Every structure is written in C-alpha cells, then in structure tokens.
Amino acid sequence: MGEYSDSITVHVPPDRLFAYLSDVEHLPSYMPRLTSVHPHEGDQVTVTAHIEPADAPEQDVTSEAYLHVVEEGKSLEWGAPGPHDYRGRLHVDEGEDAGSCRLTVELHTGHTREQVENGLKEALSGIKQAVEKAER
Template structure:
C-alpha cells in the first residue's frame, strides 16, 4: 500500500473552506478529473445537524461519481464520503476489493488562513504521477475557492 500526502495553506477561514469542500455537489469544481457526482441514497437523519449526531460522528454519503481518465475515457463508479464537521475532516473511498481511500483535513492557521492536508492510500506502488495528481487537486481547491462564497452556493 502506498501513502501519499500533500499540504498547503489557503487564504480562506477554515470554516468557510470546509463548508465548500464538504458540500458533495462541489466535488467536480475542485477535483480535476471528476465530471459529475450524485447521491445514490437518502442522507441519514443525522445529516440534519450536529445536534442530531454523537460527537465526531460522520455524515455518511453514498454517491456515484463520473470521471475522465487520462486516456479521455469516461468512467462511473460507486463511492462513499464521510463528513466529520467537528474536526473538519472529509474521508472517502470506493467499495470493493481495492483498498482505495483518502481524507482531507482543514486546520486553523490564523484569522482567514487554513492549512489543507490531503492524504491518499492506494494499493498501487509508489508512483510520482499520483503525487502530481494530488498537487493538482490541492491547487484546484485553492483556485476554485477564490471564486466561491457561501452566498453563491
């Protein structure tokens, strides 16, 4: 199993950055190859607010994603996304035999500044192309958040 990690600072308050990243519908705006996402099941009742969940209990999303491979071929797959608001963490993975999963965390640095860390674990051998994709993803997040505001969501 190969572990990959990329971090950067983003000049956006942590709560605003996490609100943007944790909205499943925003995924295609900041993931370079993702072209679509939709929920495949209803959200649990605990998705209605933190008061409906135990501390640090994630809101679980079952989704289908559409992405474009480097070859240009479009692919669809099932995935899951867990959102943990209290510690601003988003975890994801794909069901099945592969052990593909990852997470991102948003941490406070200073007023109006966050630290974004993205981690990815995959069964593929260490591959510099994966690190390049992670860097592109982090840069995509920084670029896309600049044009987003909570009122435009």
C-alpha cells in the same frame, strides 16, 4: 499500497473551506477529471470521471464511492471500491494568518507514486483556486 500526504495554505477562513468541501456537488470544480457527482442517501455517491489511461483509449468511467463528513475536527473521509484500495482523508486546520487555513490531504492507494503525487498536487491547487475564487 502507498500512503501519501500533502498540504496547502488556503486564504479563506477554515469554516468556509470546510463548508465548501463538505458539499459533494463542488467536487467537479476542483477535481479536473471528475465530470459529475450524484449524492445518494447517507454517505454514498456516484461519480463519473474522464480518464486517459496509458494503455487504453480515453474514456468515461462511473463508480460508486463514499464521502463521510466529520464535523468535529473538520475532516472528510472517502473511498471507492476496486483493485487500488483507494481511500483518503482531509483535515482543515487554522492557518497561521487570520482568515486563512491549512488543508492537509492523506491518501491510501495502489497507484504509482508519480501518479498519486501529481494528482494530489493538482487536487490541492484546484481546491485552493476554486474556494478562493468563490470567496471573492
């Protein structure tokens, strides 16, 4: 199992970014392979993603997951059952400049380092683009 972490500066106020990320309906706007999200009671969600595995044909997969919003400290925790023990946490902190914030994502997964690091950078970039565009 591996532990991964990366950060990015986002040019919106921390409360705005946290509100955007706390709404699970926004997930497909910044997670490129995610095609749908259906929240259920409590922290449970059903997600569908379009994947292109190296050893199988491309396909849509649906999974149950959880997403827990922690208002105090502006963080989210999530995870999905399965062989990769996938779970993560993100934190939204004040930025160095007024009107900006720092987003840090931490992941725990059994996927390969290259897959995770590329996906993490892609997700951070997607979040930054989606929320800054929504702010305009």
